[in-house]
Amino acid sequence: MDCHRTVFDTLIIGGGPAGLTAGVYLRRFTRHVALVDKGNSRLSWIPVSHNYPGVP
Numbered sequence: 353m354d355c356h357r358t359v360f361d362t363l364i365i366g367g368g369p370a371g372l373t374a375g376v377y378l379r380r381f382t383r384h385v386a387l388v389d390k391g392n393s394r395l396s397w398i399p400v401s402h403n404y405p406g407v408p
């Protein structure tokens with residue numbers, strides 16, 4: 353995310369897997385994205401992750 357930018361193509365509300373995936377794909381299509389999150393993703397309940405898209 354470009355913190356100095358004041359105009360964005362998209363505002364994503366929520367930084368869980370859905371929001372982060374949307375952000376990755378929008379950046380791949382060179383869209384300028386802002387993402388806000390209030391910090392209580394359901395991911396925080398998962399003790400161990402065995403794989404993640406893009407990470408072998």
Ligand SMILES: Cc1cc2nc3c(=O)[nH]c(=O)nc-3n(C[C@H](O)[C@H](O)[C@H](O)COP(=O)(O)OP(=O)(O)OC[C@H]3O[C@@H](n4cnc5c(N)ncnc54)[C@H](O)[C@@H]3O)c2cc1C
Nearest residue numbers: 366367368369370371388389390391392393394395397398
């Ligand atoms: C107990 C439990 C165990 C689980 N275990 C597994 C597992 O082992 N493996 C697995 O693959 N999945 C597991 N899941 C499922 C997984 O956590 C969810 O499928 C996944 O987190 C959903 O992603 P999401 O982005 O849709 O929602 P979330 O992860 O819930 O993310 C939503 C985000 O939006 C933000 N938000 C909401 N409202 C606002 C607002 N008004 N302003 C700003 N931000 C906001 C929240 O802070 C949050 O970060 C588990 C879920 C639970 C509850």
